[in-house]
Amino acid sequence: MARLFHIVEAQQFDRELLGEIFAVAQEMEQVVQHYGSNILNRRVMATLFYEPSTRTRLSFESAMRRLGGEVITTESAQEFSSVAKGETLEDTIRIVSGYADLIVLRHNESGASRRASEVSPVPIINAGDGPGQHPTQALLDLYTINREIGRLDNLAIAMVGDLANGRTVRSLCYLLAKYKDIKVYFVAPPVVRMGDDIKAYLKRHKINFEESDNLHQVATQVDVIYQTRIQRERFGDRPADYEQARGKYIIDRSVLDCMRAHTIIMHPLPRVDEIKREEVDTDPRAAYFRQAHNGLYVRMALLKMILAR
Numbered sequence: 001m002a003r004l005f006h007i008v009e010a011q012q013f014d015r016e017l018l019g020e021i022f023a024v025a026q027e028m029e030q031v032v033q034h035y036g037s038n039i040l041n042r043r044v045m046a047t048l049f050y051e052p053s054t055r056t057r058l059s060f061e062s063a064m065r066r067l068g069g070e071v072i073t074t075e076s077a078q079e080f081s082s083v084a085k086g087e088t089l090e091d092t093i094r095i096v097s098g099y100a101d102l103i104v105l106r107h108n109e110s111g112a113s114r115r116a117s118e119v120s121p122v123p124i125i126n127a128g129d130g131p132g133q134h135p136t137q138a139l140l141d142l143y144t145i146n147r148e149i150g151r152l153d154n155l156a157i158a159m160v161g162d163l164a165n166g167r168t169v170r171s172l173c174y175l176l177a178k179y180k181d182i183k184v185y186f187v188a189p190p191v192v193r194m195g196d197d198i199k200a201y202l203k204r205h206k207i208n209f210e211e212s213d214n215l216h217q218v219a220t221q222v223d224v225i226y227q228t229r230i231q232r233e234r235f236g237d238r239p240a241d242y243e244q245a246r247g248k249y250i251i252d253r254s255v256l257d258c259m260r261a262h263t264i265i266m267h268p269l270p271r272v273d274e275i276k277r278e279e280v281d282t283d284p285r286a287a288y289f290r291q292a293h294n295g296l297y298v299r300m301a302l303l304k305m306i307l308a309r
């Protein structure tokens with residue numbers, strides 16, 4: 001089994017390692033069905049969250065407990081940890097690494113997990129660093145695509161919504177670039193288009209992509225529609241830009257009607273108004289709750305691969 005230590009960015013994975021993670025995640029589905037395991041008995045995970053979270057923090061904490069490990073946690077770390085007294089991230093990591101065998105870090109600044117990994121003697125897992133990356137989300141996204149569609153090569157995927165601020169779509173692009181015959185459609189309001197760095201990366205890795213403003217037309221051509229929220233919290237002093245971006249691309253009955261029978265709708269969640277709940281949630285192609293549940297198995301797999309001896 002490949003050795004994993006820090007997880008800071010999606011580019012660090014190769015296909016072989018991704019295949020191993022997904023195989024272990026599948027085993028974890030059985031472990032959960034059989035009420036967990038004790039494989040991480042006495043190991044301690046710290047979750048250090050400087051930004052709000054429901055899925056990532058709780059699925060990591062559930063994953064650790066289901067493997068028999070212990071959890072120490074600081075949510076709202078800006079307010080409730082000694083950061084509020086002026087402590088640097090680096091000092092915080094040096095201290096917490098003395099209390100835990102692994103640190104799961106969510107931070108508001110892009111690159112924070114990289115900085116943390118440079119001073120940490122224990123593994124750092126990037127649980128989202130501002131508008132930078134969210135690599136474990138991208139892993140669970142790929143796992144979901146594989147489970148739902150049955151393959152990872154030869155895929156067409158539409159990424160929709162706030163692509164400028166969306167760390168999940170950025171990480172997903174990096175992972176998709178490992179596979180063959182991928183076509184990516186970017187469907188975003190002009191003020192939140194996908195960044196040039198990701199487009200350059202896709203070009204370098206010979207991934208075919210195009211930008212479109214026609215969600216209905218794109219919906220007829222893809223295997224996956226990956227919807228995202230317009231992230232109000234990232235607009236700062238640009239409320240007019242937020243108003244321009246919000247509500248432009250909504251998944252509703254009319255989009256469902258354009259989709260093929262096997263096409264799935266994904267969303268990293270939380271969602272606001274970009275999916276018409278009453279029209280879409282009961283459609284079997286709405287995969288976003290199954291996607292969120294898969295996060296537990298993928299995070300159990302990562303913890304096992306990093307910490308189990």
Ligand code: CP
Nearest residue numbers: 053054055056268269
């Ligand atoms: N998808 C995701 O990162 O959700 P949370 O912000 O709730 O962790």
